[in-house]
Amino acid sequence: MRDFTATRRSTLKLLAAGTGVLAAPAIIRPAFAQSKVVNITTYDKFVPQSFIDQFQKDTGIEVRIRLTDDQGKQYNVLSAEGETPSTDIVTVTGHRLSQFIGSKLLTPLDTARLKNWDKLASAYKGAPQLTVDGTVYGVPLLAGFEGLARNTDYTKASDSWAIMFDQEYKGLTSYIISDFLQITMRYQGNDGDFVTYEGKPEEAQAATNKARDYLIQNKDMVRKYYDAGSEVQQMFVNEDIYVAHSWSGPAAKLIMDGHPIEISVPKEGTYGFLYSFNVVKNGPNTDAAYTFLDAILSSPEIGAAMSRQSGFASAFDGVDKVLNDKERAAMTLPQEQTERIQFFSSVNRDMKNEMVDKAVAEIKAA
Amino acid sequence: MVDTTTMQARSTGSLRVPRYAGWIGKAVGSGLYRHTIGRLADSRRARLALLAGVPLFWIAALHIGPIFQMGRISFMADYPQAPDGGSAYTLANYELFFSDQLYFMPFIRSLIFAAVVTISTLVIVYPVAYYVAKIVQPKNRMRALLLLLIPFWAGELIRTFSVIMLLANRGAVNVALRELGFIDRPIPMLYTSFSLSFGVIYLLALYMLLPLYSAIEKIPTPLIHAAADLGAGPFQRFRRVILPLSKDGIVSGCSLVYLTSVGVFAAPLLLGGPNTVIFPEVIATLFHSSNDKWPEGAAFAMLLLAVSLSTVGLFMRVIGGRSVRLM
Numbered sequence: 269m270r271d272f273t274a275t276r277r278s279t280l281k282l283l284a285a286g287t288g289v290l291a292a293p294a295i296i297r298p299a300f301a302q303s304k305v306v307n308i309t310t311y312d313k314f315v316p317q318s319f320i321d322q323f324q325k326d327t328g329i330e331v332r333i334r335l336t337d338d339q340g341k342q343y344n345v346l347s348a349e350g351e352t353p354s355t356d357i358v359t360v361t362g363h364r365l366s367q368f369i370g371s372k373l374l375t376p377l378d379t380a381r382l383k384n385w386d387k388l389a390s391a392y393k394g395a396p397q398l399t400v401d402g403t404v405y406g407v408p409l410l411a412g413f414e415g416l417a418r419n420t421d422y423t424k425a426s427d428s429w430a431i432m433f434d435q436e437y438k439g440l441t442s443y444i445i446s447d448f449l450q451i452t453m454r455y456q457g458n459d460g461d462f463v464t465y466e467g468k469p470e471e472a473q474a475a476t477n478k479a480r481d482y483l484i485q486n487k488d489m490v491r492k493y494y495d496a497g498s499e500v501q502q503m504f505v506n507e508d509i510y511v512a513h514s515w516s517g518p519a520a521k522l523i524m525d526g527h528p529i530e531i532s533v534p535k536e537g538t539y540g541f542l543y544s545f546n547v548v549k550n551g552p553n554t555d556a557a558y559t560f561l562d563a564i565l566s567s568p569e570i571g572a573a574m575s576r577q578s579g580f581a582s583a584f585d586g587v588d589k590v591l592n593d594k595e596r597a598a599m600t601l602p603q604e605q606t607e608r609i610q611f612f613s614s615v616n617r618d619m620k621n622e623m624v625d626k627a628v629a630e631i632k633a634a
Numbered sequence: 635m636v637d638t639t640t641m642q643a644r645s646t647g648s649l650r651v652p653r654y655a656g657w658i659g660k661a662v663g664s665g666l667y668r669h670t671i672g673r674l675a676d677s678r679r680a681r682l683a684l685l686a687g688v689p690l691f692w693i694a695a696l697h698i699g700p701i702f703q704m705g706r707i708s709f710m711a712d713y714p715q716a717p718d719g720g721s722a723y724t725l726a727n728y729e730l731f732f733s734d735q736l737y738f739m740p741f742i743r744s745l746i747f748a749a750v751v752t753i754s755t756l757v758i759v760y761p762v763a764y765y766v767a768k769i770v771q772p773k774n775r776m777r778a779l780l781l782l783l784i785p786f787w788a789g790e791l792i793r794t795f796s797v798i799m800l801l802a803n804r805g806a807v808n809v810a811l812r813e814l815g816f817i818d819r820p821i822p823m824l825y826t827s828f829s830l831s832f833g834v835i836y837l838l839a840l841y842m843l844l845p846l847y848s849a850i851e852k853i854p855t856p857l858i859h860a861a862a863d864l865g866a867g868p869f870q871r872f873r874r875v876i877l878p879l880s881k882d883g884i885v886s887g888c889s890l891v892y893l894t895s896v897g898v899f900a901a902p903l904l905l906g907g908p909n910t911v912i913f914p915e916v917i918a919t920l921f922h923s924s925n926d927k928w929p930e931g932a933a934f935a936m937l938l939l940a941v942s943l944s945t946v947g948l949f950m951r952v953i954g955g956r957s958v959r960l961m
Contacts, residue, residue: 338922340921340922341922344714344921344922344928347714348714350714371714439822487908487909490907490908491822491825491907491908492825492906492907492908493908495903499904502798505804506798506802506803506804506805506824507802507803507804507820508802508803508822508824508825625919625927628919629736629737629916629919630736632740632908632911632915632916632919633736633737633739633740633911633916
């Protein structure tokens with residue numbers, strides 16, 4: 269190999285190349301800020317590809333999707349970007365909205381700019397979960413709940429969360445610790461959403477500790493703690509687990525795909541949540557974001573496609589009529605089970621987060 | 635400083651100055667250029683300094699910079715900061731680790747796990763590296779090495795999912811055992827210490843293989859034959875000749891595998907079970923938790939970095955001696 273000689277010309281060329289590489293981050297940000305682009309951070313399979321293709325064709329606006337699987341990760345990225353976010357729309361659950369608004373990451377939604385706003389189901393239009401001090405912050409998309417999922421081939425029917433602690437299924441259960449801790453609190457007769465514990469930290473701590481200790485005591489029941497919906501789907505398909513706490517979407521998707529899975533709301537009740545698209549404060553392409561939001565609301569077929577892909581129930585009006593019987597059955601609960609769902613509240617979030625996070629770390633470390 | 639020869643060449647007009655067309659020519663001919671970069675580029679020493687400046691800036695900005703930023707956050711009371719607020723500096727994030735037993739167990743578990751994985755990888759990979767370096771015909775060595783490297787062309791996540799497909803209840807191993815009539819019910823292999831260790835060893839084997847191959851390949855084969863001629867048995871030849879002469883590769887491979895496995899995150903998340911939670915998962919939980927706990931997470935990450943680097947430094951000093959260097 270020839271020795272490298274640092275001539276004037278080679279030095280300048282290398283310097284130029286090096287400077288170009290180092291300047292790349294500064295070039296990337298303006299690339300996100302093009303009027304014909306909309307950057308969306310969302311969950312896998314939330315936005316149907318057919319809709320994206322049609323939207324791009326109709327408007328000439330390029331849709332760039334970034335996937336997330338966790339509200340915390342999404343919040344962290346947005347917080348780290350600070351005043352110069354590179355995303356225009358994020359997908360926030362109703363009960364996490366106050367955290368995003370408190371950190372000044374979102375901008376109020378100008379519903380007047382959405383001519384299809386009326387195409388939302390009446391129950392979700394300006395839903396309380398998405399309204400803070402009379403201001404609407406999100407376009408509701410999909411609704412879900414924390415359900416009890418079981419493999420119908422290997423388990424008996426159950427109307428109680430107690431099945432998660434049944435020795436018959438030792439090593440065959442799975443859950444998201446933070447979510448199931450709150451359900452366990454409810455199972456034990458306490459308030460897993462901490463709304464009634466406002467100003468009563470001792471009472472909240474005692475209830476949290478009781479659920480934490482119970483989960484530690486029953487740790488041998490668990491095959492795996494999981495984080496993302498795709499993980500619980502994979503475990504059910506591989507028959508690594510028979511019973512699980514699951515978000516309704518991933519379980520409904522398995523049912524739609526023909527797997528022997530059932531999702532239900534046990535008699536002790538559970539919690540529900542509402543996903544929404546939210547406009548990011550100082551986002552680089554706000555006009556394109558509004559164009560996108562208006563387009564996604566335009567027809568129930570789009571809502572149905574989102575439901576089919578994600579397994580969650582749509583917030584758009586008329587979607588029920590578009591879904592087929594099998595899809596409707598996978599996503600619909602008997603009336604008495606629907607009544608057992610209580611939507612997560614944004615009240616007393618700080619206390620809840622603090623105590624739940626600590627308990628989660630303790631359960632993992634035990 | 636301009637070289638004397640360059641100055642002389644300039645004064646006599648014998649220096650060949652490159653000519654550029656267009657805007658580059660205008661820029662190079664401008665006074666600003668001639669008095670700044672142009673003057674620096676006249677000196678060989680300055681040219682080398684300029685060239686070294688780019689990679690040094692790269693390392694500082696993209697490698698040391700993030701660690702420095704992580705260190706800075708680890709001393710902050712709040713992060714991410716509110717847009718209109720500042721944050722005080724504190725040692726409380728480090729104190730939390732020492733005051734709360736909760737985090738100590740996963741920390742120790744991580745160090746032990748990394749040590750066990752490193753030793754296991756060495757034991758598994760050493761014979762493979764020896765086989766390729768010394769047993770395989772020289773003309774086929776590159777081919778054999780390439781065969782071993784092919785799985786590593788796939789991404790880490792893809793290889794992790796391949797382990798899942800192998801060890802799941804309905805995975806290849808359980809299906810094969812059931813079809814052969816050895817078992818009636820699947821053996822739960824996934825989400826256990828076994829699956830985690832298996833997966834991490836598989837993922838990191840390359841970091842052990844290459845340094846070992848490189849070191850063993852350099853051992854003169856006549857030396858091994860001479861030891862045999864002098865009556866040394868296979869074990870004695872290995873202990874007295876091969877092992878000491880491959881020490882550089884062992885130390886390099888162990889250091890790389892240990893440092894990687896102590897901070898491994900994705901594989902434990904996908905392959906581990908409820909009783910295999912290790913420290914990087916704890917750190918990640920702090921970053922993802924509902925309440926902003928970046929400072930605690932950053933402090934724990936700095937502690938892990940300090941302890942793992944110290945461990946490797948000690949290992950290299952004790953085992954490696956002066957001749958040892960990484961790769």
